[in-house]
Amino acid sequence: MFASLTLRALCAVMLALGLAFALGSGAADAQQPSPSAIATAKEVITAKGAAALYSPLVSGVIERTKSVFLQTNPMLGKDLNEVAAKLHAEYASRGAEIVNDVAKLYASRFTEQELKDILAFYKSPLGRKLIVEEPAILDQSMKNAQVWAENLSQEVIAKMRTEMKKRGHDI
Template structure:
């Protein structure tokens, strides 16, 4: 998967997470252990956390780049510290996993999660899991192309309307 595709994939995942979590704020009920286990199974089947595995290394690398712009002579130390920080912060992915599992466990009943698991283990569910990353990547590319064309059309209309009002464009 390309870096651009990964960024789009992460952005889509984060947007879905934010939208999913909104109604949960009103309900502070803690899900049962069995609900959490089912939610975690869904996360495993879907490979949901793979899109977030690059976040911690990416944040560390971005911080490194910022520091090295200020002082390139610090490369050796900044690189060593970066390696240590990646290891130190890696367990935080488990915290994110727990939060995502809670979202599933509070928004779906145990039966719904069991049905979801059964679906994703079915031939169609497996096909969706296989095809979804490609579908999302192509959808994002199509949306980006569409937005560029729309932007060009809107800009042309602005210029035409401005010319009608006597502005040179």
């Protein structure tokens, strides 16, 4: 049951990613971006360091798939590890596919000149500072959001209990 739930979750994530790319590129169908705009968009992705975010996806898919099969039959561990190692080597270059897709999304939403301007920004001292500082800012903002959500949750729980008590329910 747990293994099938994990497989369902994996399928749901993959379907969501597929739909996001399909729906996200719908506006681009009217006019396909030029190859040079796509190339500039790839440079933007690389300059931002975003390409590194996509590279673990292939490995993650392989490892999650291995885990699903391992949960189904733990005795297959050795063979699954060997097959996974083979697949890591075989599929290593597939991460470039997502970079290409993302570059097309950028190129469909920005003109080539805008992409060049964005690239110039990311190559500037301020752009490089943003690239360096943004991960820490995002990390701290996520931590702050978790604390905030927990505090709000406690407030909502207390308020809901009070309101339910008024209705004769002690929860």
